[in-house]
Amino acid sequence: MKPILKVENLSKDFVKPLDLVAKALNKLGQNYREEIVHAVDDVSFSIFKGEIVGVVGESGCGKSTLGRMIAGILPPTSGHLKFELDESKTSKIPPALLTQMIFQDPFSSLNPRKRVIDIITEAPIYHKLIDQAEKQTYAEDMLQRVGLDPDTLQRYPHQFSGGQRQRVGIARALAVSPDFLVCDESIAALDVSIQAQIINLFVDLKDKFDLTYLFISHDIGVVEHIADRVIVMYLGRIVETAPIQDFLKNPNHPYTNALLAGVPRLEIGKRKYEPIKGEIPSPLDPPPGCHFHPRCRFAEERCRVEKPILIEIAPAHFSACHLNDRA
Amino acid sequence: MSKALDPILKISNLQTHFFTKAGVLKAVDGVSFEIGAGEIVGLVGESGSGKSITGFSIIGLVDAPGKIVGGDISFKGQNLNQLSNEQMQHYRGNRIAMIFQDPMMTLNPVLRIETQMIEAIQAHDDSIAHEDARIRARDALGLVGISSADERLRAYPHQFSGGMRQRVSIAIAMLNRPDLIIADEPTTALDVTIQGQVISEMQKLCQETKTALLWITHDLAVVSGIADRICVMYAGRVVEQGSIESTILNPMHPYTRGLMGSVPSQNQRGKPLQQIDGMVPSMLNLPNGCAFQNRCRRVNDTCLTKQPDIMHLADGRQVRCINLPEEYKV
Numbered sequence: 001m002k003p004i005l006k007v008e009n010l011s012k013d014f015v016k017p018l019d020l021v022a023k024a025l026n027k028l029g030q031n032y033r034e035e036i037v038h039a040v041d042d043v044s045f046s047i048f049k050g051e052i053v054g055v056v057g058e059s060g061c062g063k064s065t066l067g068r069m070i071a072g073i074l075p076p077t078s079g080h081l082k083f084e085l086d087e088s089k090t091s092k093i094p095p096a097l098l099t100q101m102i103f104q105d106p107f108s109s110l111n112p113r114k115r116v117i118d119i120i121t122e123a124p125i126y127h128k129l130i131d132q133a134e135k136q137t138y139a140e141d142m143l144q145r146v147g148l149d150p151d152t153l154q155r156y157p158h159q160f161s162g163g164q165r166q167r168v169g170i171a172r173a174l175a176v177s178p179d180f181l182v183c184d185e186s187i188a189a190l191d192v193s194i195q196a197q198i199i200n201l202f203v204d205l206k207d208k209f210d211l212t213y214l215f216i217s218h219d220i221g222v223v224e225h226i227a228d229r230v231i232v233m234y235l236g237r238i239v240e241t242a243p244i245q246d247f248l249k250n251p252n253h254p255y256t257n258a259l260l261a262g263v264p265r266l267e268i269g270k271r272k273y274e275p276i277k278g279e280i281p282s283p284l285d286p287p288p289g290c291h292f293h294p295r296c297r298f299a300e301e302r303c304r305v306e307k308p309i310l311i312e313i314a315p316a317h318f319s320a321c322h323l324n325d326r327a
Numbered sequence: 328m329s330k331a332l333d334p335i336l337k338i339s340n341l342q343t344h345f346f347t348k349a350g351v352l353k354a355v356d357g358v359s360f361e362i363g364a365g366e367i368v369g370l371v372g373e374s375g376s377g378k379s380i381t382g383f384s385i386i387g388l389v390d391a392p393g394k395i396v397g398g399d400i401s402f403k404g405q406n407l408n409q410l411s412n413e414q415m416q417h418y419r420g421n422r423i424a425m426i427f428q429d430p431m432m433t434l435n436p437v438l439r440i441e442t443q444m445i446e447a448i449q450a451h452d453d454s455i456a457h458e459d460a461r462i463r464a465r466d467a468l469g470l471v472g473i474s475s476a477d478e479r480l481r482a483y484p485h486q487f488s489g490g491m492r493q494r495v496s497i498a499i500a501m502l503n504r505p506d507l508i509i510a511d512e513p514t515t516a517l518d519v520t521i522q523g524q525v526i527s528e529m530q531k532l533c534q535e536t537k538t539a540l541l542w543i544t545h546d547l548a549v550v551s552g553i554a555d556r557i558c559v560m561y562a563g564r565v566v567e568q569g570s571i572e573s574t575i576l577n578p579m580h581p582y583t584r585g586l587m588g589s590v591p592s593q594n595q596r597g598k599p600l601q602q603i604d605g606m607v608p609s610m611l612n613l614p615n616g617c618a619f620q621n622r623c624r625r626v627n628d629t630c631l632t633k634q635p636d637i638m639h640l641a642d643g644r645q646v647r648c649i650n651l652p653e654e655y656k657v
Contacts, residue, residue, distance in 0.1 A: 196589030271552030275523035
């Protein structure tokens with residue numbers, strides 16, 4: 001199989017520049033440094049055509065930053081993104097359009113002063129994929145694809161419920177016929193019964209339009225359900241990536257195990273949570289060596305000093321943990 | 328099972344309505360349930376189902392244009408609904424405590440944790456000396472798993488992480504050893520590993536102190552692991568309540584079934600999720616008859632006209648549906 005996207009050593013740093021006072025004090029011999037957050041730290045992976053790749057991790061792990069770089073919203077600090085797109089398509093559609101993003105909050109991601117018809121057709125008209133005359137039928141078609149009534153074309157976003165607005169967001173992304181969708185917590189703001197509708201819609205659309213997804217979510221239950229492969233991130237680094245069956249059956253990294261153990265399951269009987277200790281460290285000052293060592297039960301001396309690298313421990317199953325070397 | 332215990336809180340036919348310009352919004356409309364000492368009850372529903380307003384009604388925090396227009400809230404035999412605001416102060420934060428979703432909103436950002444905790448103690452008992460109150464606050468922080476509590480007392484809320492802040496609000500809620508804690512989505516804003524920590528902390532505390540807990544959430548999975556009983560709300564009414572075992576293993580109301588079915592782990596991978604079609608009706612314009620009619624697969628003509636009454640099932644469950652399979656009717 002051919003990868004549709006290759007990510008190579010991708011990093012993103014956010015730098016807080018020194019303010020005037022700190023600069024002045026530095027001139028006087030003080031030593032103020034710029035604060036740097038390594039939001040995404042040397043990340044490499046590939047995504048194959050037709051795959052749904054789930055990215056999980058807790059807040060501050062860099063999963064959204066990763067998604068934004070792939071969608072082309074944020075420029076990477078270093079590293080490369082290589083898209084291998086269909087040439088028959090790239091000749092008609094600008095390559096940047098072929099990766100679209102669906103956002104978390106359906107309230108702030110739609111322009112409240114535009115009608116749905118304009119929200120959906122703005123990009124295809126601007127990029128000359130359709131002309132003005134086709135606008136109405138094109139938008140109707142898009143709305144039908146996402147399960148909305150075409151009669152609602154002239155409405156404004158506030159006239160829709162949260163779930164319907166998320167559908168409008170999806171229709172807008174589909175309007176430029178993308179190959180690749182980045183879904184950043186796209187269902188997190190929705191009610192449980194609506195979540196199921198949108199997840200089903202994502203899967204339907206994937207089959208119908210040959211899409212590939214990067215599905216970013218903190219909700220492991222949802223990722224377990226739809227993803228073919230899972231990437232686990234912690235403080236900017238990938239700690240484990242595996243095909244879903246392997247991920248569920250043989251999670252390797254202690255952090256993955258902790259995450260899976262913490263997921264509430266629909267089971268009866270008093271559940272005993274045995275959470276891992278401690279907090280997620282500040283990304284401004286991550287622990288040296290393995291980022292997870294202060295919370296890890298198995299941490300040893302080596303974990304405190306040496307950064308673990310991703311090693312293939314089973315076919316297509318990579319994990320970054322020193323414990324794997326012990327065997 | 329809960330009937331054997333003397334209920335600490337007994338709500339009957341609670342009605343909290345909001346009188347808005349657009350009309351009367353019946354946020355809570357005829358809700359009844361009870362909680363025994365040391366019992367954990369999960370109140371589950373989607374946004375707008377009235378679950379939070381039920382919590383606010385119990386603790387007396389419903390503001391205009393909202394008003395409790397009917398029903399009883401009986402707390403250890405005292406009807407809270409008839410109390411004046413001053414009388415209510417004796418209960419609020421003292422016998423009944425509340426934990427909110429966002430700890431940054433409940434803690435005062437310009438006061439030290441210490442000040443806020445001592446204030447909460449002295450507000451209900453002014454005979455306690457400052458120094459004693461401080462010791463009690465310190466011990467409370469220790470109980471919720473905050474290390475070096477003595478120093479942390481001097482900190483401001485912004486110096487804590489989200490999970491730690493939620494622990495502080497739990498500690499504040501526990502300060503006066505209440506009989507009942509209402510927790511409104513206490514772990515929704517937290518990360519998975521931190522959520523596990525907070526849940527296990529709450530479980531331990533309630534067990535040790537025999538505090539009753541009303542856990543309000545949209546997340547069935549969280550509730551199924553900690554609660555003794557569960558109440559499912561839809562459009563201002565409890566549509567199903569019963570023990571956690573019977574309700575989770577064999578949900579009766581079509582809405583509960585749909586809700587359980589839409590949880591991904593209940594579904595086979597690769598198959599479409601079972602979904603509830605449609606959406607929650609506008610609370611200002613509820614249909615006649617059952618509020619779930621437009622999304623229900625079992626709907627018939629009676630559902631469209633007649634508001635379903637509560638059916639009592641043999642296993643102690645209560646379900647608001649007229650279309651239950653024959654063998655379950657008592």
